[in-house]
Amino acid sequence: MNQQRRREEGPATSRGEATRAIILKAARRIFERDGYFDARVADIASKAGVSHGTFYSYFDCKEAAFKAVVTKVVEDLMTRLAVADAPQLAEPIDTIRRANKRYMDAYRDSAIMIGLLEQQVLVQPDICELRLAAVRTFNTRIARGIAHMQAEGKADPDLDPVLAAEALGLMVDRTYYMWFVLDQKYDEEAMLDTLTTLWARAIGAVGRDLA
């Protein structure tokens, strides 16, 4: 009862706030180390240096902690990728490459958690929703970019910008998955160039090519 309320209301003191943060951090490390299913609440608590029961003062269940961790990862990702998309005066190819690179860096840093997120998508509806929302945000952004280029005569106007954004976004996203989650070995420059070239040509981008 008491615990329920506390969980719902969130930490009341700054000490509680700190404990919650510590547990969250510990949870991420344990999830990254053991995966979602093999991660045990006991280990999280122990790594956080608190007792079993304390964990449940802050999180309803293991799933809730996972969701909290993953939400934060996604939020950080979004924030990091939301930086103003440089001046649109640049060549399309440069814009695209820069975006791909930015995404790559961000993906790499959170690769393991992203892998776990993908894995849970099929199991936890909440997580799936979270994932889809993120995808939608990204895709919208990409679609806007493509539409913008089309408007400026820098991309093929016949293309459906939404579907194209979806497919190309997945191409890049999935490539990074193979690369950083499944540890396939690619040469960074070559891969970035390939992705960028494919993308640029796919949307019929005019202008300078990657030499």
Add this chain to the structure above:
Amino acid sequence: MNQQRRREEGPATSRGEATRAIILKAARRIFERDGYFDARVADIASKAGVSHGTFYSYFDCKEAAFKAVVTKVVEDLMTRLAVADAPQLAEPIDTIRRANKRYMDAYRDSAIMIGLLEQQVLVQPDICELRLAAVRTFNTRIARGIAHMQAEGKADPDLDPVLAAEALGLMVDRTYYMWFVLDQKYDEEAMLDTLTTLWARAIGAVGRDLA
């Protein structure tokens, strides 16, 4: 030891063979219904109409049954997609579209199991290996196709056919995942056209365009 041997050597009689097939089929249905983690061996046995113990006469554990099911799914997929790739005299765009369509049909039919496969890739190294092997086979095939077009002057010769095959393969594969596993709603014609156009343009395919 005895059970071990039977499991390793496979059924000795045709009756055993049949039972194994029945269990395998039941396993697939239960996995599709409940997912890997919630699937219980008891349910599989019960759906197969055999006893608990019988299951263990044929499979080491749940994981082994899953692996067997998934292996079969992948093999079927490979077989199905291995059909002679029509005469290369056709326009590239038609070749590409036909391939995308074939893959789409195959993917759709096994979508749930493919979803589970993707999910287990991070958990079971064996499954990951299986998955990567399939990917490699597909990619090689695609890369050969691209190289072929390049040789015939029908595709941009500057492109690295292997990397391109990898990225474009993932684009299509992942799109189908969103479509059939995560149940995103796409218009079939529009999506197929988009994927095909993006692909064709990306590799600089010359020739007729999708009207």
Add this chain to the structure above:
Amino acid sequence: MNQQRRREEGPATSRGEATRAIILKAARRIFERDGYFDARVADIASKAGVSHGTFYSYFDCKEAAFKAVVTKVVEDLMTRLAVADAPQLAEPIDTIRRANKRYMDAYRDSAIMIGLLEQQVLVQPDICELRLAAVRTFNTRIARGIAHMQAEGKADPDLDPVLAAEALGLMVDRTYYMWFVLDQKYDEEAMLDTLTTLWARAIGAVGRDLA
């Protein structure tokens, strides 16, 4: 990991201490009632009035509980038999008889557990070690006694005190086994007298005889 730790470190509170003791006691009663193999963890937990899981908070497995019980039994036995061996001024025959009687009383009280211990000696190396350690302690004590008598000219000096102690100790020990574990019916006085006489004569003890 958490449970592991608790098991390794032992109970952290006195409440835990008490529970452990209760389970241990229940385990002994169940082992005595059902024997080692037929004893079920569920029965032990139930007799202790705790849940299944609680048992595993304190013991790794049935074997561990057995080992704990048996260790305690052996320790109690050792303590009980370690009482100062009366003044050595007494007649050897009296010293020997008193020792035999003391051992008999102790053996009888723990007969069933000792029987189980003997039974597990062949199966569990740990238990075997425990058993041999106890035997060694007893034999050393006996050998010292014989050597003492030899030094005082009260026993045949030609005898190897260690081997003699070993054999005579086993004679008594095994007789008690037949008596209290396998329930052979002997007359207490007659048997004690026989054992004592045999022992005394065997070591060539001089002095008064059992009349």
Add this chain to the structure above:
Amino acid sequence: MNQQRRREEGPATSRGEATRAIILKAARRIFERDGYFDARVADIASKAGVSHGTFYSYFDCKEAAFKAVVTKVVEDLMTRLAVADAPQLAEPIDTIRRANKRYMDAYRDSAIMIGLLEQQVLVQPDICELRLAAVRTFNTRIARGIAHMQAEGKADPDLDPVLAAEALGLMVDRTYYMWFVLDQKYDEEAMLDTLTTLWARAIGAVGRDLA
């Protein structure tokens, strides 16, 4: 039904006889290798080169096979030790030593099975009965020997020959157990001499001593 009858009636053909013998031999080897509890019927059948079901054509259950093996071991032991006890004209000490040596050799050859027998004594009433019967036979023989010496004035007439036989028999038997079953390291000559001397003195045997 059918099988039941066959088991009760015993093998009908000499081929069946042979199979039974083969299984019995395999059973002994598996029991010796794995102990009673860890021995699996499957392993016995497999080592005998027959199928699962065939085992049950000859034995009711694992326990029955064990009993058959152990009965044979005990019978062999009895036969081997039943050889005419040399002329009683010899010195008592020589008679005793010879008997101890004969027993030692026989014990050593069947040590593992004897160990298992001891272990099952507490679990299987049948086995216990078998064991006690053997003990009784031995003890009677020993008691007769002691009584004989007493009659000839070669041993203390005050001793109860039955109880003495019991205790001394156990002394020797248990020593061999420690020696050959639990693998305690003893020097053969020294131990045989000690046992013999203790025994001879214990019964007040007159005559030559072991030098």
Add this chain to the structure above:
DNA sequence: TATGAATGAGGTTTCATTCAT
């Protein structure tokens, strides 16, 4: 007589979660 497929009771163990202190 021999085979081996099928059975199913049975026990062990884990770990997320609760709650009294």
Add this chain to the structure above:
DNA sequence: CATGAATGAAACCTCATTCAT
């Protein structure tokens, strides 16, 4: 706020034994 003892559902897997062929 924090602790850790207690819970108990749940799932896995083995292996002695039967029986149809």
